[in-house]
Amino acid sequence: MQVHNDTVLACVDGSGLMNAVCDYAAWISRRFGAPFGLMHSIDHHPETTMELELSGTIGFDSREQLLEDMVRQDEQRNKLNFQQSQLIMQAARRRAHRAGIDEPLLYQRHGGLLESLADVENYLRVLVVGARGKNHEDQPHKIGAKLESIIRSLHKPILVVNDTFTVPRSFMIAYDGGSAAEKALDMVIGSPLYQGMICHLVCVNEDIQALEWLEAAANKLKQTQGIKLISQRLRGNPEQALVDYQAKFDIDLTVMGAFSHTRVHDLLLGSFTLAMLTRSHKPLLLLR
Incomplete structure (x- = not known):
């Protein structure tokens, strides 16, 4: 089946995070008024076949x-x-129905997940994935083996889910004044996803110039109707300061710009991403 334009696509694998992935994807789909799709990739693991x-x-x-x-x-x-994939898709479809999606689009693919996503990337509005797949669901302090490759390869917004679904009422923009952060800011301003939510614009930087960045970014966000803005400059270790701030104010969603291809590998392996994905227990939306 051909993927529709601007689809919000949930990657499902039968793991413990699958229901949350479906719920968040359904929420985004309804906010955008965009098509909702479910994808499961049947990886036959040819590398495990006996070679003699x-x-x-x-x-x-x-x-x-x-x-x-x-x-x-x-x-x-x-x-x-294939039978297991059918059961996974049936369960995900039932979950989508419970989340208010009448006719979810089903995409069952053969081959690796990354290859399947690359084939449909141009049709996506947002991709929703679990922070850990079935093989790592009992390891809450780790991220899935495929997640790094997905974020490094795709050029679409990716929501990484790491806990049960909660309707987002607030979100935090992790802002550092860089080009990726500016792109993320522009995407927030032009999106209906955040309407009616509280926006925490947070910059962790002790440089006096950070105040200028923060003020300029806040002025841009103030032009957006339907968002209540709170801006804050923090000091200290960036990842720890953001995690602590998020926990203190019970922020439902973190939004940040993904780095370029040359830096995203460092992002994924660095303590910042591990802290945000494994300690905050809140979804992370990477904007490209």
Whole structure:
């Protein structure tokens, strides 16, 4: 099925975060009035297939029998993977219905998740993913193995979900005066997603120039109707200061500009992202 333009796409995998991913994607879809889609990628993990050098080790008949057995095992594995994917999509569809989506669009793909997303990237409005997949859901202080590659590769807004759904009433813009932060600011100003919410514009910087950045950014945001603005400059370690501020004011969503391709790897491996994704327990919206 062809992905519709401006789709809000939820990546589902049967993990413990799947319901929250569906709920946040449904909320965004309704706020935008945009199509809602569910995607599950059936990765057959070809790298795990048994690889044997059979020539010269066993007899011809035995070798043929072993090859036939391996083919049957692959076919059975693929059939089970497809059945599991069907069950995941059915559960996600039911969750979408509960979240107010009458007709979710279903996209079941074969192959790796990153490749599947690359194929549909141009049609996306927002991508919603869990911070951890099924293989890491019992490790709350880690992020999923595929998440870094997704953020590094895609050029669309990505909402990373790390806990159960709460209707966002407030959001925090992590602002540093850089070009990525300015782009994020512009996207907030032009979006209906944040209407009626409290915006905390927060800059963690002890430089006196940060006051000028913050004032200029606040003046831009004040032009946006429907947002109540609170601006704040903080001192100290950036990631800790932001996490503490978010917890103190019970902020529902953090918004920030993703770095360029040359810096996003450092972003994902650095303590800042780990702190925001694993300690805040609130979703992180990366704007590109």
